[in-house]
Amino acid sequence: xxxxxxGDLQGNILCGYGFxxxxxxxxxxxxxxxxxxxxxxxxxxxxxxxxxxxxxxxxTANLAVSARGLAALGMDREVLAGFPADFLEGMASRARMLxxxxxxxxxxxxxxxxxxxxxxxxxxxRSESALAxxxxxxLASGALELVYEQPAAALAGAREHFGxxxxxxxxxxxxxxxxxxVGSGTPRRFGWKALxxxxxVLGYPDEDGAPPAAPAxxxxxxGTFMVLRKLRQDVALWHRxxxxxxxxxxxxxxxxxxxxVGRWQDGRPLSLFPERVHDQPSAxxxxxxxxxxxxxxxxxxxxxxxxxxxxxxxxxxxGGDGRLxxxxxxxxxxxxxxxxxDGDRPDDEDRGLVFVSFQASIERQFETIQARWCAxxxxxxxxxxADFLLADGDPDGKMTIPGDPPRYLHPQPSFVTTRxxxxxxxxxxxxxxxxxxx
Amino acid sequence: MSTGVxxxxxxxxxxxxxxxEALAALGEPEHSPLARLGQTHMARFVVVEEAIRDGPxxxxxAEADAQASSYLALVAERLPEAEPVWEQxxxxxGAGDPASVARWLAEHAMPAGFSVRxxxxxxxxxxxxxxxxxxxxRDFAIRAQDLEPAALQRAWREEFG
Numbered sequence: 001x002x003x004x005x006x007g008d009l010q011g012n013i014l015c016g017y018g019f020x021x022x023x024x025x026x027x028x029x030x031x032x033x034x035x036x037x038x039x040x041x042x043x044x045x046x047x048x049x050x051x052x053x054x055x056x057x058x059x060t061a062n063l064a065v066s067a068r069g070l071a072a073l074g075m076d077r078e079v080l081a082g083f084p085a086d087f088l089e090g091m092a093s094r095a096r097m098l099x100x101x102x103x104x105x106x107x108x109x110x111x112x113x114x115x116x117x118x119x120x121x122x123x124x125x126r127s128e129s130a131l132a133x134x135x136x137x138x139l140a141s142g143a144l145e146l147v148y149e150q151p152a153a154a155l156a157g158a159r160e161h162f163g164x165x166x167x168x169x170x171x172x173x174x175x176x177x178x179x180x181x182v183g184s185g186t187p188r189r190f191g192w193k194a195l196x197x198x199x200x201v202l203g204y205p206d207e208d209g210a211p212p213a214a215p216a217x218x219x220x221x222x223g224t225f226m227v228l229r230k231l232r233q234d235v236a237l238w239h240r241x242x243x244x245x246x247x248x249x250x251x252x253x254x255x256x257x258x259x260x261v262g263r264w265q266d267g268r269p270l271s272l273f274p275e276r277v278h279d280q281p282s283a284x285x286x287x288x289x290x291x292x293x294x295x296x297x298x299x300x301x302x303x304x305x306x307x308x309x310x311x312x313x314x315x316x317x318x319g320g321d322g323r324l325x326x327x328x329x330x331x332x333x334x335x336x337x338x339x340x341x342d343g344d345r346p347d348d349e350d351r352g353l354v355f356v357s358f359q360a361s362i363e364r365q366f367e368t369i370q371a372r373w374c375a376x377x378x379x380x381x382x383x384x385x386a387d388f389l390l391a392d393g394d395p396d397g398k399m400t401i402p403g404d405p406p407r408y409l410h411p412q413p414s415f416v417t418t419r420x421x422x423x424x425x426x427x428x429x430x431x432x433x434x435x436x437x438x
Numbered sequence: 439m440s441t442g443v444x445x446x447x448x449x450x451x452x453x454x455x456x457x458x459e460a461l462a463a464l465g466e467p468e469h470s471p472l473a474r475l476g477q478t479h480m481a482r483f484v485v486v487e488e489a490i491r492d493g494p495x496x497x498x499x500a501e502a503d504a505q506a507s508s509y510l511a512l513v514a515e516r517l518p519e520a521e522p523v524w525e526q527x528x529x530x531x532g533a534g535d536p537a538s539v540a541r542w543l544a545e546h547a548m549p550a551g552f553s554v555r556x557x558x559x560x561x562x563x564x565x566x567x568x569x570x571x572x573x574x575x576r577d578f579a580i581r582a583q584d585l586e587p588a589a590l591q592r593a594w595r596e597e598f599g
Contacts, residue, residue: 383572398580408580 004049004175004197004204008222008428010062011047012124012333013200013358014173017060019124020154021131022335024228024354026117027144029072035119036073038143039063039436045138048429059125059134063432064226064424066090069118073435082215086362087225087423090116098367099375102392104418112148113230113420119144120228120424128153150230152335152354160336161233161351162257162415165267168283169290169313171195171329184290186322187315192291193322199360200224200331203428207326212360222428224358227330227366229421230337231390232352238415239344245409251276259401260388260409262307270303271296300402305380308389311373318379328368330357352416362423390416440479440558442550443506444499445543449485453526454494457485460522471519475512477503479555479562483523496527498543501553503561507544514539574598 004014011017029035047060065073067088070080086094092106092115100106106114121138125131131151139146160166172185174194185194198206202214203221214220242253254276258264264273266280271292281289294310294317297303303310310317318324338351359365372378377385388399388409397412427435449457461483464470472481481500489495502509513520515536524530524539529546531538557565574597582593 383576398576405583406579408583410580 004201005222005428006049006051008430009049009201009224010426010429011049011060012062012122013224013331013426014049014175014197016167016170016333017047017124019060019126021125021128022152022354023123023125023131023135024150024152025121025123025135025139025146026112026148026150027119027121028147029069029118030145031143032072032074034143036436038141039073039432040438041141042138043429043433043436043438046429046432056126058127058130059123061134061138062122062124062426064120064122064228064426065435066116066118066120066422066424068116070425070435072118074437075435079216079219083219083425084213084225084361084363086367087425089423091227091229091421091423094367097371099371099386099391100418103414104392106420109418109420110148110230113422116422116424117147120226120422150337150354152337155336155340159265160353161235161338161341162238162261163265164257164261164263165265165286166353167332167334168267168286169309170331171199173197173200184315186326187291187293188321193326195326195329199327199329199365200358202360206360214360218431218434219425219427221431223431224360224426225362226424226426227355227357227359227362227421228424229355230352230419231355232350232417232419234415234417235341235351236344236346237413241413241415243344259304259307260399262303262309269309270307274302304399304401306377306382306385306388306399308374308387311380311387312369314373314380328365328373330359330365330369332357352419355421358426386412388412392417440501440503440553440555440561441506441509442499442501442553443509444497444548444550445510445546446486446489446548447496447498447524447527447546448492448529449494449496449526450528451493454485454487457496457523457526460526461485463522464519471517472500472513475502475509475516477509477512477562479503479557479565496523499550501555503563506547507540510543510547511536511540514543 042061042063045061047057047062067080067083067090080088091098092109095101095106123131123134123138125134155161158165158167169184172192172194175197185192196204196206198204198212202223203211206212242257246252246256254265258270263269264276267286268277268281268289269292271294272289294303294315300307300310313329314325316322332355334353334355336352337354339349341347341349341351357366374387374390377383382400385399386394386397391397391412393414394412398408398410401407401409472478479501481498484497484499486495486497500509504512518533521533529542531542560568578593578597582590585593
């Protein structure tokens with residue numbers, strides 16, 4: 001087994017930091033020499049994937065660069081042309097395929113998030129004050145123009161704004177030095193198979209047995225691609241809608257919400273827990289309960305065929321054990337933004353999720369999940385049904401909850417709206433040094 | 439049973455840009471004029487810049503509910519939007535004589551070696567009818583899901599009886 005060079009790989013990819021505060025700073029290169037100087041100074045402060053041991057830092061710093069950013073920093077045109085088309089084109093230009101249309105269309109995105117910034121500096125910290133210190137330390141010089149800042153903070157109980165425990169289901173990766181894992185690999189007839197690291201880190205063997213397509217050295221090793229999306233959640237609408245469809249009984253509303261998501265709010269999957277369990281699961285229990293399959297529920301009587309988690313990771317639902325989904329996994333490191341909502345009381349606060357995923361191929365991994373599995377129902381025999389949790393409002397949209405009789409949810413409300421985003425490259429430390437000209 | 443159609447045309451010298459513009463002018467895929475030809479399962483134009491020929495080529499391929507020659511005759515006759523595309527290719531006999539255009543297309547047709555068909559036993563019309571029926575069933579199911587049995591039966595008969 002090839003061990004990943006953790007000193008060259010940036011942190012928070014193979015193993016999450018677990019910090020509760022984050023800041024995404026979107027930066028533009030105005031003067032190349034100054035930007036490269038800033039990058040050289042930043043290099044020793046960047047957090048790698050090396051284990052912390054006992055010395056957990058107060059904050060971390062990581063960097064991602066867009067295609068325009070690589071050009072602005074002076075990357076050779078031919079080298080840049082060796083990057084994949086999805087990354088070079090950027091998220092907004094692929095919006096139609098991603099179903100970012102209507103209220104989620106790029107022309108309605110927040111202006112600074114409409115096209116990729118040159119650079120995204122990602123700071124994570126154990127407290128707000130530590131985050132502020134890190135921000136001052138890395139952004140005070142003004143070498144790059146700060147065009148947008150997106151703070152994010154974990155909500156109580158590691159929940160997202162609709163109340164679901166989030167972020168604990170991650171792909172298990174075959175690397176002895178990475179981890180520890182809270183997640184699952186590919187289901188087999190018996191047992192589970194960890195995913196090859198090349199699914200997430202360039203330069204290492206992937207599920208096909210060879211390293212994935214990658215740009216020229218030194219950029220082709222120790223890097224990964226990052227998808228960042230700002231997803232606004234309409235929490236008041238979510239609760240109002242649940243009340244309208246399931247009534248005032250909390251238990252009934254929770255059961256309906258669980259059918260849409262495929263998990264109970266506490267994270268327990270419907271596949272293993274068709275009935276609600278009232279005590280909170282421990283982290284260890286969640287890890288164990290993440291190892292479930294869909295093949296024993298082919299009609300979706302427990303977990304609906306169109307439920308969110310059955311779309312984003314179909315496991316063995318597509319047949320062939322999990323082989324048809326194993327090339328389409330992503331590592332998620334998103335974090336909620338905005339203040340928690342006060343129940344279903346409407347307010348004007350902007351809140352949602354900063355969705356962040358890491359993958360070796362944006363097209364094969366993130367885009368397949370988003371465009372083929374979430375925005376369409378065909379792969380699951382569901383016609384044009386889209387993910388009821390994520391899709392934009394659609395008067396023709398519906399979700400079927402199988403049963404006797406089945407229940408049809410209709411029309412599709414707009415619970416989640418895309419507010420902007422981009423495709424970025426997260427270079428290895430050696431590649432960043434080359435980019436900085438050091 | 440549908441048939442695979444493939445036509446390879448040589449692009450006239452210096453007409454590559456005009457060809458791309460003509461293809462772009464065909465519009466969005468959802469409103470493709472090719473969809474108007476009721477027999478088209480799928481169709482695509484591909485500009486092949488590095489063909490083993492003297493210059494770039496245009497590949498037109500389709501899967502259609504007709505023999506290749508009949509389908510190309512239909513394309514020649516009922517697809518005026520494609521005239522600016524054909525014009526950029528060598529040997530185009532010109533608009534106004536669909537029979538010549540059909541012959542010209544057929545002369546440049548190649549046998550499709552292997553075709554994968556999404557609906558091997560259904561025509562485009564049958565596929566559309568099936569989709570329409572599914573949409574009607576879906577709408578009915580949504581509309582009728584809270585009806586009592588007697589009302590449900592009445593509604594069913596009204597819709598499908």
